[in-house]
Amino acid sequence: MTDLPDKTQQPRLWRSDGWTAQVIKNEDDDGWAVAMTQDGACEPALTGPWTMGRDKKNPKPLDVNAFNTLVKTAREFVRRSEQQLHATLHQSINVAHGTGRVTVCLDITPDDDNPLAVLSAKDDGDELLAQVRVSPAFRLNRASALKWVEDGFAKPV
Known part of the structure; x- marks a missing residue:
């Protein structure tokens, strides 16, 4: 460099x-x-x-004013891009189950050769109920979260 x-x-x-x-x-x-x-x-x-x-x-x-405005805009663009990437890689949904709520999380670790995704569930007290490895292409939504919880946290196919 x-x-x-x-x-x-x-x-x-x-x-x-x-x-x-x-x-x-x-x-x-x-x-x-x-x-x-x-x-x-x-x-x-x-x-x-x-x-x-x-x-x-x-x-x-x-000029100085244009440069300062461009820097501010570029920093904001980078920040929003990082937030969007974080939101894509770390998702969570709360679902009602039994007498409480379960928070289902999908955490994706991108990698060109071996991407990894982990689906986890925690109860209202933040205690881990289950954790399984899933495909990075797994779609977390309310229906898939509820189905996983209702199926006793069996690994989704």
Whole structure:
């Protein structure tokens, strides 16, 4: 990895606060785009349209206000993406069973070679009732959770 300067402020390239904003030619049309890349990442976290300059040919130069707005937007986008991934990999549903409630959880550990998913159930007191390994493609919903609980926590097929 090459050492990057801490701060760069050029019309089409700004680097500061752990982010790089680079204005690039939009390959899809005659316009321009800006790519926001977090330090250490190989791909931009966010790419979006960029404003044309007054000559309607070249891009508007980056400035401190635009860069700060882009950093804020890119950070928020990354945060929401991480939250969405977490929600996809860690799901839980409460179902009524008998005289109490059971919380059924599906926790997926992604892996290119050997992904893993664990289905677990806990009672109202957070005591583990059952835990089984399932396919990462297992669909957790109210019906599948209730069926698993009613079937005595037998491994779903």
